[in-house]
Amino acid sequence: MTQTNVVDTPQATVAGGADKPHVLVELDHVEKHFGALHVLKDINLKVNKGEVLVIVGPSGSGKSTMCRTINRLETIDSGDIRIDGQSLPQEGKALAQLRAEVGMVFQSFNLFANKTILDNVTLAPIKVRKRNKVEAEREAMDLLDRVGVASQANKMPSQLSGGQQQRVAIARALAMHPKVMLFDEPTSALDPEMVNEVLDVMVELAHEGMTMLCVTHEMGFARKAADRIVFMADGQILEQDTPDAFFEHPKTERAKDFLSKILTH
Amino acid sequence: MQVFVELFQKYDILGAFLVNIELTLWAALISAVLGVILVMMRISPITSLRKVAGAYVELFKNMPLTIIMVFMVLGVFAQLKVSFSDNFNTNFFWLAVVGLSLYTAAFVCESLRSGINTVPLGQAEAGRALGLNFFQSATLIILPQAFRGSVAPLGNTLIALLKNSTVAAAASVATETSSLMSEMIEFRPDVIIQIFLIFAIGYVILIIPIGVLTTFLSNKLAVRR
Numbered sequence: 001m002t003q004t005n006v007v008d009t010p011q012a013t014v015a016g017g018a019d020k021p022h023v024l025v026e027l028d029h030v031e032k033h034f035g036a037l038h039v040l041k042d043i044n045l046k047v048n049k050g051e052v053l054v055i056v057g058p059s060g061s062g063k064s065t066m067c068r069t070i071n072r073l074e075t076i077d078s079g080d081i082r083i084d085g086q087s088l089p090q091e092g093k094a095l096a097q098l099r100a101e102v103g104m105v106f107q108s109f110n111l112f113a114n115k116t117i118l119d120n121v122t123l124a125p126i127k128v129r130k131r132n133k134v135e136a137e138r139e140a141m142d143l144l145d146r147v148g149v150a151s152q153a154n155k156m157p158s159q160l161s162g163g164q165q166q167r168v169a170i171a172r173a174l175a176m177h178p179k180v181m182l183f184d185e186p187t188s189a190l191d192p193e194m195v196n197e198v199l200d201v202m203v204e205l206a207h208e209g210m211t212m213l214c215v216t217h218e219m220g221f222a223r224k225a226a227d228r229i230v231f232m233a234d235g236q237i238l239e240q241d242t243p244d245a246f247f248e249h250p251k252t253e254r255a256k257d258f259l260s261k262i263l264t265h
Numbered sequence: 266m267q268v269f270v271e272l273f274q275k276y277d278i279l280g281a282f283l284v285n286i287e288l289t290l291w292a293a294l295i296s297a298v299l300g301v302i303l304v305m306m307r308i309s310p311i312t313s314l315r316k317v318a319g320a321y322v323e324l325f326k327n328m329p330l331t332i333i334m335v336f337m338v339l340g341v342f343a344q345l346k347v348s349f350s351d352n353f354n355t356n357f358f359w360l361a362v363v364g365l366s367l368y369t370a371a372f373v374c375e376s377l378r379s380g381i382n383t384v385p386l387g388q389a390e391a392g393r394a395l396g397l398n399f400f401q402s403a404t405l406i407i408l409p410q411a412f413r414g415s416v417a418p419l420g421n422t423l424i425a426l427l428k429n430s431t432v433a434a435a436a437s438v439a440t441e442t443s444s445l446m447s448e449m450i451e452f453r454p455d456v457i458i459q460i461f462l463i464f465a466i467g468y469v470i471l472i473i474p475i476g477v478l479t480t481f482l483s484n485k486l487a488v489r490r
Contacts, residue, residue: 073390091310093398100396110387113488114409123405124395158489169391176395 021048023085024180024211025070030079032065039065040076041235047180047213052206054222054243055215057232058258063215064107066232067184070213071102084179100128103173103181107188109165111157111172117144118153121172129176136175143171147201163194167201174205181205183214219262223247231255268459272449281445282467288358288430288441292365293423299366300373304411305403307374308381318374325371330364334435337364354440361433365426372422380415381407385490413486420479424472442467 025047032040039062047053055063068074070081072088072095081088083102089095111120121140125131144150147167149160157165166186173181183202187195199221206212206225216222222229222243229246231239233254239246250256272278306318325333337360341347349359384407392402412419431443438444442464449460 071394073394096393096396096398098396099394102394104391104394106387106391106394108385108387110385110391112388112391112406113490114406114413124397127401127405128396156489172395 023047024049024051024083025213026080026082027066027070028080028082030066030069030081031077032062032069032074033077039235040069043079043235043237045230045237045240047211049179049211050209052210052212052225052227053214053230054226054228055213055230055232056217056219056222056258061232062235063232064184067182067213067215070180070182071099071104073104096128100124100176101179103176103178105166105169105173105181105183105186107185109157109162109169109189111165111168113157116154116156117149117160117168120157120168121175124172125175140171140175143174144168147171148197161194162190163197166190166194166198170198170201170205180211180213183212183216185215185217187216187218217262219247231258233258268456269463272453272456272459272463276445276449278442278445278463278467281440281442282471284358284438284441285427285430285433286471288361288365288433288438289423289427291362292369292426292430295362295366296369296373296426299370300377301408303370303374304377304381305408307378308403308407310399322371322374325368326375328368330368330429330432331435333368334361334364334432337361338436354438357437357439358433361430361436361438364436365429365433368429369422369426372425373419376415376418376422377408377411379418380411380413383414383488384410410488413488416483416486417479420475420483423479424475427472427475428468 023046025045027043027045030040030043031038043062043066045066055067057063065074069076070083072081072091083098086098089098111117112123115123118137118140121143122133122136125136125139126133141150141153144153147170149164149167149171152160152164152168157168160168170181170186186202187198190198195218199218202212202214202221203225214221214226226243228240229243230237231246231250231252231254238252239250239255241251246255247259250259303318303321306314307322309315338357341363342356342360348356350356388406388410389402392406397405431441433441434444434447446460446464450457453460
């Protein structure tokens with residue numbers, strides 16, 4: 001590896017990010033098969049610091065798989081994935097370290113069922129970042145307050161509604177101060193009336209300058225918060241454009257077809 | 266009734282049960298530790314560890330306990346000269362504990378593994394995504410939930426262990442219940458039915474509370490999702 005990432009601390013990049021875009025996540029000719037199924041075909045994608053990417057496409061198009069390859073929850077067959085210039089390491093300490101820099105929010109929340117809400121948020125900062133407990137708890141309470149569930153801090157995950165659980169999951173990821181946040185269909189498992197409370201938190205996060213990759217079916221959110229829409233179908237990225245351009249003037253037939261199906265109701 | 270009083274006065278029946286309880290408690294403790302290590306190996310990302318643990322479980326799960334116990338005395342002690350104490354009784358007691366532990370560990374491992382299967386994959390993924398390493402994920406998230414999900418099979422394993430402790434007779438532990446029962450039958454063949462009843466009911470009295478407690482804990486500790 002010959003990347004010059006010696007001074008690549010987050011602080012150093014904020015100042016220099018104005019003229020030359022700072023690429024945080026980069027997928028380079030990524031290929032993946034599930035047995036005979038070719039799920040990712042030559043995926044090339046760059047996400048700049050502070051950018052909000054929304055990935056849309058029909059189900060089975062590889063959106064979630066792509067999202068999960070970025071912190072190596074799914075391995076890839078060939079190609080390269082770089083986070084802040086650093087290639088994804090193999091399993092082990094270096095990978096754990098890198099994952100700590102990448103926040104992930106799952107469709108099914110995945111809050112630790114044996115831990116309280118507060119412990120869910122403080123666990124990784126204490127165990128991975130070796131923060132002291134009092135400090136970690138103070139910050140966790142701030143984060144829980146920000147996502148509006150501070151009053152639930154001492155409850156168990158199963159006592160919360162889906163929307164509340166998902167907001168806790170976002171707070172849990174943020175507690176690690178990630179460089180980038182991945183959202184894998186964060187609202188798909190929610191009752192309709194809870195979707196907005198989660199999207200509101202995500203929109204706020206986007207406005208604060210967090211780098212985000214969101215796989216979602218929420219087109220309203222995509223229009224409101226995305227800097228760029230990535231359209232995927234059959235394991236390929238077919239279009240990348242601004243929300244206005246994509247929704248008003250899709251270029252490919254596949255995208256036109258997809259949009260016509262979701263926007264008619 | 267007279268016969269029972271007589272038998273209890275002549276033979277140390279309660280003492281014999283105590284030996285089995287002691288065997289069970291020590292073996293439960295050691296097999297619990299071994300079982301946890303085995304199950305962690307079985308779910309670890311390292312292939313060779315998984316294979317070793319898998320082979321161990323298959324081997325001990327499918328081997329008759331009597332053979333293990335006899336091997337402990339004739340193989341480990343007599344041939345390999347491994348001894349725990351110069352006192353014969355103490356030595357055989359610990360040989361039996363080791364034999365029981367090695368055997369039961371395989372079942373503890375399987376019980377815990379059934380508990381691990383109740384923990385959704387997403388729990389481990391969330392741990393990994395936050396940067397926890399395998400050991401942290403296993404000890405902080407997966408195993409605590411797996412343990413609470415495997416109370417019932419672990420209870421059954423404990424019940425089986427208590428009953429299996431009578432096989433310690435095969436490891437020359439002369440003071441435990443089945444040895445004592447044989448001795449009593451030898452000297453009082455006229456009251457065989459009563460002797461049987463004493464030991465049968467004795468075990469039932471010991472085991473029913475374990476079953477009740479297991480069911481209670483299994484419900485109380487169940488992980489709410």
